[in-house]
Amino acid sequence: MDAILFLIFAAIAVGCAINVVLQTHPISSALSLVGVMVALAVLYLLLGGPFIAAVQVIVYAGAIMVLFTFTIMLLNTGAESPQRRQALRTAIALPLIFSLAGLVSYLAARQADSTSVVSFGDFTGGDPHTFGYALFTTYLLPFEVTSILILIAIVGAVVLAKKEI
Amino acid sequence: MPAQVPLSWYLILSAVLFATGAAGFLLRRNIITVFMCIELMLNAVNLSFVTFSHKFGKVDGHIFSFFVMVVAAAEAAVGLAIILTVFKNRATLEVDEISSMKL
Numbered sequence: 001m002d003a004i005l006f007l008i009f010a011a012i013a014v015g016c017a018i019n020v021v022l023q024t025h026p027i028s029s030a031l032s033l034v035g036v037m038v039a040l041a042v043l044y045l046l047l048g049g050p051f052i053a054a055v056q057v058i059v060y061a062g063a064i065m066v067l068f069t070f071t072i073m074l075l076n077t078g079a080e081s082p083q084r085r086q087a088l089r090t091a092i093a094l095p096l097i098f099s100l101a102g103l104v105s106y107l108a109a110r111q112a113d114s115t116s117v118v119s120f121g122d123f124t125g126g127d128p129h130t131f132g133y134a135l136f137t138t139y140l141l142p143f144e145v146t147s148i149l150i151l152i153a154i155v156g157a158v159v160l161a162k163k164e165i
Numbered sequence: 166m167p168a169q170v171p172l173s174w175y176l177i178l179s180a181v182l183f184a185t186g187a188a189g190f191l192l193r194r195n196i197i198t199v200f201m202c203i204e205l206m207l208n209a210v211n212l213s214f215v216t217f218s219h220k221f222g223k224v225d226g227h228i229f230s231f232f233v234m235v236v237a238a239a240e241a242a243v244g245l246a247i248i249l250t251v252f253k254n255r256a257t258l259e260v261d262e263i264s265s266m267k268l
Contacts, residue, residue: 006170010178017182017205021189026197033201036182040208043175047219052227056211059234064204064241071245072197077258080195093192101184108176116220117169125224126215134224135231146235153239160246 002120005046013039024079026072030065037061047118049126175216182209196251196258200244207237 016035023029037060044053135143186209189202211230218226248258255263 003170006174010174013178014181014185017185020198020201020205021185021193026195026201029198029201033205036205037208040212043178043212044215046170047175047215049215049218049227052215052230055231055234059238060204060208064238067241067245068197068201071248074249075197075252075258077195077252080193080198080259089192093188097184097188097191100187101181104180104183105177108180109173112171112173112176112220116172118172118175118216118219119169123219123222125222126218126227130224131227131231134228138225139228142232146232150235150239153242157242157246160243161249 002046002118006043006118009039009042009046013043026077026080027069030068030072033068034061034065037065044126046120047126048120048123051126051128051131172216172220176213179209179212179216182206182212194259194261196248196260196263199260200241200248204237204241207233 013036016032016039019032020029020036023032037056041053041056041061044050044056183206186202186205189205190199193199193202211233214226214230214233216226218224251263252258254268257263
């Protein structure tokens, strides 16, 4: 059952990821990216992380992608025009990309010992209680620094997008 | 069909997603799509973090990927504001045409 669920959602994730790259209109890419994120959220659930799966859907698929969609609709630029020497670029890029994916996959498969398997329910340390406890004890300082980072990002975004300061 | 999934499958999926994001980053010319490909690469890395968290039985990987999400949200807000400003000044989103900083 685990393997079937993994294969289904891995296929959805890879298919949507390829669609993100292939679509010429940004709004189609954005919707495909939402598909990738939701599929990854299901995989996080299989890996025993209900909290991180919920955050993935709420923050990534919910907040960040809505921001992207707003910007695409605000700018309203339409589809990308075909670029010069597209065939040449693709012919050079695709072998490189495939070799990157192949090399990293090979190394990952070789490094991970074959005995380690992922089965649902093995790891239950990703529940909100454990997560919150670690976040507010071990990782308290990074958490507080993050709040300052977000404050800076808010101010920066307002200053950048404002018409006149 | 095995009942359990080998750990390496998750890592291979992560590598494939990362390579796809890198391909889009290098091949696409619309700056918003390029930005979305960066988000795709961040997601691929998050999957690795959560996978290793499962392997070692600790919650630390989840916390790392949580911080990655927070930084990605901040980055998206600032990056999209920059894209808005660039579009206001140059009326284009093609990365080849905004290669110089001078107007």
